Amino acid sequence: MWKTKSGKTEKTRLELCDLCAGTFAESEAVRGYVPDSSSVNASNDWFDGLRLITACSEPHFAIMQEIYRYRPFADEELWAAKITRALTTGPPVLTIEELGCRTGLHVPEIRRAIAWHNARLGTRGRREP
Numbered sequence: 351m352w353k354t355k356s357g358k359t360e361k362t363r364l365e366l367c368d369l370c371a372g373t374f375a376e377s378e379a380v381r382g383y384v385p386d387s388s389s390v391n392a393s394n395d396w397f398d399g400l401r402l403i404t405a406c407s408e409p410h411f412a413i414m415q416e417i418y419r420y421r422p423f424a425d426e427e428l429w430a431a432k433i434t435r436a437l438t439t440g441p442p443v444l445t446i447e448e449l450g451c452r453t454g455l456h457v458p459e460i461r462r463a464i465a466w467h468n469a470r471l472g473t474r475g476r477r478e479p
């Protein structure tokens with residue numbers, strides 16, 4: 351049983367606020383999509399580039415919208431996420447053309463995404479002297 355803000359108790363699933371990590375009843379969730387080039391949907395590529403935000407209140411949802419409003423949207427990052435999904439789900443991808451079919455990307459986009467991904471790998475974990 352979960353006591354809601356209105357004082358009622360209900361048997362429900364709990365949600366976690368993406369901003370404050372507070373828990374609340376699923377029925378009180380404020381949800382919406384924000385642009386995010388690092389996000390791809392596991393089952394529906396229509397939602398690629400959008401992240402579903404769950405917040406405990408309208409003010410916390412508005413703050414999350416502001417945070418994502420200033421996050422750079424990089425096409426290469428989105429393409430890299432689509433490639434990662436194709437390479438980690440379903441049958442193995444053997445050629446760059448197959449990868450293009452599975453992702454909906456053209457070969458130059460795949461090459462740019464790989465370069466972007468590799469450049470990020472090269473800077474991650476590097477320690478300053």
Ligand SMILES: [Zn+2]
Binds near residue numbers: 367368369370
């Ligand atoms: Zn919150």
